[in-house]
Amino acid sequence: MFNLFIMMMERVGLIILLAYLLVNVSYFKIILLNRGWLSSKFQLMAIFTLFAIISNFTGVEITENKIISTDFLTVLSDNASIANTRTLAIGVSGLIGGPVVGIGVGLLAGMHRVIQGGGTSLFYLFSSSLVGIFSGLVGDRFARKNQFPSPIQAAGIGALMELVQMLFVFIFSGTFAEGWLLVKFIAFPMVLLNSIGTFIFLSIITSTLKQEEQMRAVQTHDVLELAAKTLPYFREGLTENSCREVAKIIKKYTKVAAISMTDTHQILAHVGAGSDHHIPELEVITELSRDVLKTGQLAIAKSKIQIGCSNPSCQLSAAIVIPLTSKKEVVGTLKMYFTDATKLTHVEEQLAEGLGAIFSSQLELGEAEIQSKLLKDAEIKSLQAQVNPHFFFNAMNTISALMRQNSEQARILLLQLSTYFRANLQGARQVLIPLTAELKHVEAYLSLEQARFPQRYQVNFKIDSDLDALLLPPFLLQVLVENAIRHAFGNRKVDNQIVVQLTKQVHTVAIEVRDNGIGISPDRLEKIGKEAIESEKGTGTALDNLNKRLVGLFGSASQLHFFQNETGGTTVLLTIPIEEER
Structure with missing residues (x-):
């Protein structure tokens, strides 16, 4: 019995060696990870049938409880x-592939x-099939949880299958x-070694796949x-x-010899080996890149x-060229x-x-963000273009009389009117303008208004x-001053x-x-700046328009706020981030 145990250990070692070789082959790993696929089941069936047939050929022949031969048994x-x-x-x-694989191999x-x-x-035909069915049913229960049996569980199942x-x-x-007599002679070494072999086999598979998962987790991280950087x-x-x-970032994380982008x-960038001749601003020179594009x-x-x-001294010996697409069109390559072709693996x-x-x-x-920004800019400029000089005819009549x-x-006054309209045209084309330009616009407006109503309004700037x-949105101060007047x-x-008061804070400016006017009724105070409010002197869209532009540019933190003054009149308050002209 001891001699048989030693000889059987050699056979188990052969099967385990084959298992180790298989799980270190990428192709077999893919089959294991996709064992639920029908194609994978057939491939697993073929692989383990080969294992089983090798086991038959390398078995130990026994006659009358004596070891007869250790040759290759045909x-x-x-x-x-x-x-x-x-x-x-x-x-x-069966434990790995489920009942279909188990019964097929059996x-x-x-x-x-x-x-x-x-x-x-003939009973071997039925016993082997039964072992395949039982082990396959057990394996199927684990497969449904996307798991393999633990090595300890596999050892117990292996022993049970040999007992069958x-x-x-x-x-x-x-x-x-x-x-x-035959069972007494062979049962102990075969049950024990079958259990040990199943334990080692599953240990190899589960540990290898666990390492694969850990590598993938690290790679995913x-x-x-x-991607974030x-x-x-x-x-x-x-x-x-x-x-x-x-x-630079990709080369640091992937540790390849060079990264190039076009x-x-x-070529837009080339970092690493070959940077002496793969120079940015040169045309895409390789046929490989042209084919990918x-x-x-x-x-x-x-x-x-x-x-x-074409450079004879180029160190680059292998490459992966990846197309970069946007809206289903190739826009470049990575x-x-x-420098070592063997490092280019699956x-x-x-x-x-x-x-x-x-x-x-x-x-x-x-690209979507750029288009969104362009659209937002277009919307803002469209809103700015709606700021029409509604007092144009009054101004012309005043100038005509003067x-x-x-x-x-x-x-x-004609010069001031020209300044006013020039500011309107410039404001319709720009999203932000300097404070000095906005103040000239307000000054031109006040000059025209004061000509119609001399000494009626006093506007003080602090x-x-x-x-x-x-930098601030065009017409910001002009709209607020005009609305007050x-x-x-x-x-x-x-x-x-x-x-009109502008106070600098840490990162913002309070405007x-x-x-000291008659104030705003409470029902209008809740709506003003949030929707158009009809009045005897206008459509009420100017403040709504301005508020939309402020929120579009700086967010809701910069929207207009309206307050009743204790001493009478109204205060309009807002804050904008500090952006300065460069």
């Missing part, structure tokens, strides 16, 4: 039995065992006495971190500056010839270069494909001295005071326009 002698690891292979196949392995015995001992086999041997091996640059689009920074016609398909080169670089190919998808999404997102009485003053370069005082002709 055909057994009459009345001979065989101790082998067939049950181990069938049991593991039938084929049992059939081979019957043929090997010269057509006798021993039961068939005991029942169908001649007489009761013959069956008992790195990819997510990489490249996103701000991809938002800028494919420019030399953004691509240079992106290439648009549809030229044309087809939109990822391409792999595993030699210098396939890369197509190239990962290797893992790198998968990583490259994933990065291509992420970066293409980021480019599309960046031409007969005071031609010099009429000339000055502005911190270091705000001359402040038109609506704050009713028909009152004297003591109409307006104060306040207050008057």
Whole structure:
């Protein structure tokens, strides 16, 4: 029995060696990870059937409880039995592939065992199939949870499956006495070694897959971190500056020899080996890159010839070229270069494909943000263009009357009217203007208004001295001052005071326009600036328009706020971030 135990250990070692080799082959890993697929089941069936048949061929022949031969067994002698690891292979196949794989391997392995015995001992066909079904049902329960049995659980199942086999041997091996002697001779080493072999087999598989998952987790973490760091640059689009920074980040995280990025016609960045001749601003020089730009398909080169670089001293010997797309159109390429072609593995190919998808999404997102910003700018400029000089005809009538009485003053007013309209035109084309330009606009408006109603309004400006370069939306102060003049005082002709105050804070500027007028009724105070309010002197859209522009530019924190003054009148308050003209 001891000799048989040692010899069986050698056979178990052979099966375990095959298992170790298989789980370190990428192709087999893919089959294991996708064991639920029908194609994977057939492939697993073929692999484990081969294992089981090898077990039959390498078994130990036994006659009358004596070891007869250890040669390669193609055909057994009459009345001979065989101790082998067939049950181990069938049991593991079921635990990994489920009942379909288990019964398939069991039938084929049992059939081979019957043929090997010269057509006798048909019970091996049924016992092997039964082992395959039982182990497959157990494996299926774990597969539904996307798990494998633990090595301890597998060892117990392996021992149980061998006991099933021993039961068939005991029942169908001649007489009761013959069956008992054979089972007593082979049962202990076969049950023990089958259990140990199943334990080791599952240990190899589960530990290898666990390492694979850990590697993927680390890789996923790195990819997510990489994506987070490249996103701000991809938002800028494919420019030399953004691509240079992106290439540095990708090279740092992927540890490839070089990273290159192109648009549809030229190299935008190249970081790493080969940077002496793969120079930004040169045209896309390799046929490989041109093919990717044309087809939109990822391409792999595993030699210098396939890369197509014309420089004889180029160190780059392998490459992955990934298309970068936006709105289903190829807009550029990302190239990962290797100086050692053996480092271009399936893992790198998968990583490259994933990065291509992420970066293409980021480019599309960046383009969408740019388009959104352009649309928002267009909307804001459209709103600005609606700020019409509704007092135009009144101003012209005033100038016409002054031409007969005071031609010099009429000339000055014409110049102020020109300044006013020039500011309107410029404001309709710009999103932000300097404070000095806005104050000239307000001054021109007040000059025209004061000419119609001399000394009726007093407007005082209180502005911190270091705000001359402040940028603010066009017509901001002009609309607030005009609104106060038109609506704050009713028909009152004297003591109409307006104060415009700009106070610099840490990161913002507080803008306040207050008057000492008649105030606003509570029902209107809740609606003003949020919707158009009809009045006798206008449509009420100016403040609503201004509020929309402020929120569009700076967010809700910069919207208009209206308050009733305790002493009478209204205060309009808002804050805008400090942006200065460069």
